[in-house]
Amino acid sequence: MGRLTEAAAAGGGASAARSAGPPPAPLPLSSTSPGCAAAMASSEEDGTNGGASEASEEREAVGKRRRLGLLATIWLTFYNIAMTAGWLVLAIAMVRFYMEKGTHKGLYKSIQKTLKFFQTFALLEIVHCLIGIVPTSVLVAGVQVSSRIFMVWLVTHSIKPIQNEESVVLFLVAWTVTEITRYSFYTFSLLDHLPYFIKWARYNFFIILYPVGVAGELLTIYAALPYVKKTGMFSIRLPNKYNVSFDYYYFLLITMASYIPLFPQLYFHMLRQRRKVLHGEVIVEKDD
Numbered sequence: 001m002g003r004l005t006e007a008a009a010a011g012g013g014a015s016a017a018r019s020a021g022p023p024p025a026p027l028p029l030s031s032t033s034p035g036c037a038a039a040m041a042s043s044e045e046d047g048t049n050g051g052a053s054e055a056s057e058e059r060e061a062v063g064k065r066r067r068l069g070l071l072a073t074i075w076l077t078f079y080n081i082a083m084t085a086g087w088l089v090l091a092i093a094m095v096r097f098y099m100e101k102g103t104h105k106g107l108y109k110s111i112q113k114t115l116k117f118f119q120t121f122a123l124l125e126i127v128h129c130l131i132g133i134v135p136t137s138v139l140v141a142g143v144q145v146s147s148r149i150f151m152v153w154l155v156t157h158s159i160k161p162i163q164n165e166e167s168v169v170l171f172l173v174a175w176t177v178t179e180i181t182r183y184s185f186y187t188f189s190l191l192d193h194l195p196y197f198i199k200w201a202r203y204n205f206f207i208i209l210y211p212v213g214v215a216g217e218l219l220t221i222y223a224a225l226p227y228v229k230k231t232g233m234f235s236i237r238l239p240n241k242y243n244v245s246f247d248y249y250y251f252l253l254i255t256m257a258s259y260i261p262l263f264p265q266l267y268f269h270m271l272r273q274r275r276k277v278l279h280g281e282v283i284v285e286k287d288d
């Protein structure tokens, strides 16, 4: 598989390497931080100190590890609860809208503020990977989050005539169900009380919801093409003083084409995660 898989494998390897080190502090996320790993490595490699100072340094390192672990755990618990609540609010708003109006027309407009807020907040997921408090591959999280941000801000928000397309409902429903499941999975995992049905839902719903969401996104971009071509929005035409040109219409076409190599990689990544988590399979990634 291509670069995404390699990166995911690298993430898994890093995580495995971390867990192969000395026993982690008894906090769910303490072993996932590179900061922790660095602290462990330095206290092991530095053989110049005497017994007493070595012991106190070791205690200090354990304390630091625990503090970092505790802070990360508190932050992630707060983040996941907030995100679960946000997507639940969105789900309730969508159901209520449909029950009251009996149509999807106007749905996007009525929920857009909440959607924009919580989907933009999800940029923190990339930060979580970068600072090492979660072991997800930066590349996998980056593609996932940036494609959502792109859909929210540069497509649906910016191109008003497409907001009432059925395809918008398609990806909104797929995203909402996925995120309620995913964030509640993380929350309960952190609290060490993960009900099996949430774990099952996290690693089964995506089989249908991922293609549904992607279909909704692609159909929405497709619906936007005539408007973008007609208005020339976000495009820069020559001649101009910087001698630069950019055509948003072609950018959208290229983005649609990029789903062809990228989406299967995300999907197969999730299928591998599913085998690992639900069936306990040890996945050995090939170096190619």
Ligand SMILES: CCCCCCCCCCCCC/C=C/C(=O)SCCNC(=O)CCNC(=O)[C@H](O)C(C)(C)COP(=O)(O)OP(=O)(O)OC[C@H]1O[C@@H](n2cnc3c(N)ncnc32)[C@H](O)[C@@H]1OP(=O)(O)O
Pocket: 076, 079, 080, 134, 135, 136, 137, 140, 141, 143, 144, 146, 147, 148, 150, 174, 175, 178, 182, 186, 187, 189, 190, 205, 206, 209, 210, 211, 212, 213, 214, 255, 258, 259, 262, 263, 266, 269, 270, 273
């Ligand atoms: C500029 C334009 C760019 C355009 C690009 C276009 C190309 C795009 C192509 C692809 C488009 C995709 C669009 C997406 C559409 C949809 O979402 S449709 C709806 C269906 N979607 C899904 O089902 C999404 C599935 N994806 C995911 O679940 C994840 O987002 C993931 C990023 C793919 C990562 O999954 P996975 O590798 O399983 O890792 P994690 O779940 O993150 O878990 C790894 C470990 O990390 C822990 N962890 C992660 N986050 C947290 C957290 N917030 N809090 C606590 N813990 C966390 C997690 O518990 C795991 O821990 P361990 O069990 O200890 O390993």
